[in-house]
Amino acid sequence: MKRGLSRLGRGLLLAGSLLLAGCEQRGAEGPREGSPPGPYRLTLEISPPEPVPGQAAELVFTLTQADSGAPVQDLQIVHERALHTFIVASDFSSFAHLHQEDLAPRPAADAASGVFRFPYVFPAMGTYRILNEFTHRDRSWVKHFEIRTQGAAAGPPPEAAVKLSRTVAVDDFEARLSTSPALPVAGHEAELVLELTRAGQPVNDLELLLGAEVHVAVWRLDGAHFGHTHSYTPEMAAMMRDMAAHPGSHSAAMMIEMMSRPAKLVYPGPVIPIRHTFPEAGIYQLFMQCAPGGEPRVFPFQVEVLPWKEGADVELRSEVPGA
């Protein structure tokens, strides 16, 4: 009886997977629906529906209230933008962090109808993950899409290759990543320290990029556990200390306010500390975006995160003053 049920379960799972594959096909013809579902509905229409690698496609996102269908018109501006969109190839060979306002002010008609639009050139044939972040009524939300370009094979994308790297060269920059603890442990906050040199000289002319010295997008190699974090400032450290000392003092609104106000440059370089808690063990892909001399650059890294076990080294030696 138990074995029979187990077989039934596997059969249903297989049938469900096939059904899901069918849904994805149908989804390609109309607006795609962002997941997970919730009180907000984010749809994506791409023109052409199966983008052609190397050619500009138009992405149109529409954000509505799931129940009423009313457009969401009053998103909070966090780090200078209302909707943050990340597009990453499933093998992590390309990365983009985009917003409609990067190109031109958002037209009033788009704002009224909850629409965000911008072009994007999918650089190569394959599967892409699109992550959108927005904040409404002091709550942060994420919606996820998976897109296949023309010619890309159906089915789940292959997992990205492991290329653990702590040093990366981009143009004449060299970026070095160190972490504390030396190998981050799942469920424990780690400090990631980015150090930049240009032609062998320390970089000291970082400018703010969307209200932070650095934006870091994080995925585990299987595409799970997306995160988006920023430089960790003494002001943030003070808030965290206060929060830990006085549970109940936290206000999400206070944190959003901190990320919404005009930012001040704290770290001109060459060192930028960042904090992140990797939720589970595995290999993680990191894209670190910053603007030395005002010119945006992306530095990719891969980091191994250990599973938590009793006696693991989780001690964090911080570079942040006062942390």
Added chain:
Amino acid sequence: MMRRLAATLLLAGLPLIAQAGHGLINSFAGIEWLPEPGMTPRDFGWRADCWMEELQVLAASTPEDIVALRQAQAMERLAEAVRLVKDDEASAAQPAIAAYAARLEDIAATMEDIASEARTAARLAFAARLLEAQYIVSTEYLDLPRTARTALAQAVEAARAAYLVQRAPLSRHDQESLFFREEEVRWSWEQAQAADAQGL
């Protein structure tokens, strides 16, 4: 019923996309929300549906399977309660809320049957789901009819009590890993209560 079982199994088989979000305010940014409620206590077949679920539990082979089934059922009951409150039918929501609380108690009891080496992970996952349930209700709360929504306080209280029971035996490390989510839930429910106090 079979469709629901299929959906549950399907969800269990999909890769988890547990997204964090923007900086420090994102503990619940990408969580799985309430399922579609389907039948509710105001429907004739609701009780029969619940009995079928009991049969499913009886047929489950391991404590882990029972916990998974009961968690899915609990979220369905919660979704039904929220739907009825949305329709301004607080009294019709009561059986769903009671069934939700009963399923949480059943999960807590079954947790002790899980082999000790797997129990902590199961406990942690259940605790996280209980925090999510409280966050979801407190988020939905703000848009629900003012008089009916207070019924949901019982569901939040049931989740909170079950959470504290699961949290207590966890190691300090595991308890600390829940800190930000606890704070978000605390803030979120305070917002809901403030809305009641201000008649919003």
